[in-house]
Amino acid sequence: MAETIAATTSAEAAADGDPTRLVVPRWPLSSRLKYAVIAFLWKRLILKPLLYYSEFKKYFIPPGENEPDHVKAYPVRKSLKVRIFFPPSYNPSTSSPETTTKLPTLLTCHGGGFLVGEPHDNDAWNRAFAKRHGFLVIALDYSKGPRHRFPAAVHDVEALVGCILADRSLPVDAARVAVAGWSAGGNLVLAASLLPSLRGRIRAAVPLYPLLDRATATAVKTRTRRYKPALGGFRARDGDFVAPMMGLFDWASLRPGQRCDDPLVSPCYAPREHLPAGVFLIGCELDMLAHEAWRVACRLAGRRVPSLDEPVGREEAGGKGELVTGGDERFAWEEETAEEDGGLRVRWLLVPDTVHGFDQSNIEGLVKDPVFMEDARIKTVKVIDLVGEWLLSGPLQATKS
Template sequence: MSTPARNPLPTLFTIHGGGFCLGAPRDDDEWNRAFADRYGVQVVALSYTKAPSGPFPTALHDLEALYLAVVADASIPTDNRTALLGFSAGGNLALTLSQLPTIQECTAPPRAVTSVYGCLDLSLHSGVKTGSRQYKPTLSPPRNSRKDALLDLVAVFDWSYIPYGQELRDPLLSPAYAPRSALPPYVCIVAAELDMLAHESWRMACRLANEEQAARGLSPARRLPDATSTDKNLRLVGREQPAKSKGKLETNNERFGWEERWDGSGIKWLLVPDVTHGFDNVHIRELMGGKESIRDAEAKTDAYCRVVAEWLLDVVWKT
């Protein structure tokens, strides 16, 4: 029988990425440790079975079991201040995990979910995705590449994870199609501007805000981005030109960030400028190389983590 813990802490459950096929919680230790130390949050990193030995929905139910076990364990200092956050494939899994009835009805359901450069729409062809992001040849390498870093991996990841005949718009596979009512009260979507997955994140954030507005009898909050539109303002996420300031977020441009807040709920969008997929992971940064790009990514990692932490501490867990 476990001994009840004293002084409960707000708890952030994180889910690592790796295309549903690779990786381990250890991959995010540096991020998790820094977030816990700086913001006084208990961070619990969750693991899951990888594809192809564990195709959809194996990982989802592994995470379900772990989440429920943690919140039920009296020796772990948790209370009802909980949230989910995932990176890449983990962003997908965080959004899908939060939809499960067992998670929503447990003693400590997540008050918020955050996706960081998540793969949210598995029904969309990779050619459409690569055509919806910005390419900036004047930036320092590897950010100036004319080829997306994920392009050669997507087909293998999809083949490994998605069972034959699976409905690709199932919200538990592609959370881009999850109705607003199926998600936690607060949702934050973070994306990397130079990433083929950025547009689907942008579209989901706008759609969720519009659905919440409609449910309250209000007008749509945003025009809905469309990766196949002839209007490049809707087809392309971000901005053609590099940012004028290095190492900083864009705080005065709604293409890079906005927040809609209602009574007891909210949607937050944050696009990190001039960075590639995995920019906040020390191992990926070192693998990709480029001293200037690494310095820029480190500064922007600190900046976006501060935004997410303040949102959790001052908004989500205070309501």
């Protein structure tokens, strides 16, 4: 597959819509200076004060219901704390690792373009999942660019997952471990699962609107999503709000000369046999990253891979809170191979009429669109239910003794 990609040697070529970029170009000095300034302002003058303010409030305001039950750091990555969510059925103060029933475990990885983001971004999602499905949910962290570029974040995830699987103080059922990640986090959990230390130890992966193909240019990706002005509000925009940030994210996380067809950079190039036995890919219809998730799902399932001139989804809008889970294979399907062929499961879900990050707690301040938020909240709950049901009925199904 990589042989079909034509190399480009400049940032301008990619910006002009050249469909592929085999090697990361050296950014012009003007771009490097611009991105450095933006990254500094964003991380140091905006996000860091907000994080300090959030931590400061905890001294005066009782913790909310979505706070983790425990926060822990491992010696291998002392600065990267994990956030642990127990299901209601588990009481860590009265349970012991020797006597308690082991729990199906979901390890989650936040997004943020490899540049920003924190594990607490997904506290509400993680708490809801643990509560609704009886899972032990652990949110991972990773080092960010531009100080830490590829492959630092992939190896951070690898190290933390390895520590969690070896941690006897946690009720992890080592035979029922799955990973999930949003956007850049979806990239990282798939990439980490390819590494020899974790290969075969992760039963399933659930990438949500993931960045899987870092070779195809942004200008090409923006033509593969749907645009629906009839929806009104934030969703009616004629451009993708993620697109202007892609150059910054690439600069912050990848070095010039890095090959984009490396599976640890672009998991879309990973051999199927190296991935977890179950993969559930979730895309958003109004997202420039949806098409690559769709292509990966089709390739892994042995289906026809859609071309880049086939937009995802449909032209017409759906109903409020609607998920299409059957009858229309543009939106949902599942393939499973026989046990003698490896027992592989691949599922595809396209969430209609919604944008990248629809299920994030911080999206409301960005979109300022109550109609969209009402739709997004309904769909978030439905997606959480679908993911849990799929894991427990398939890849993480309890074995009968």
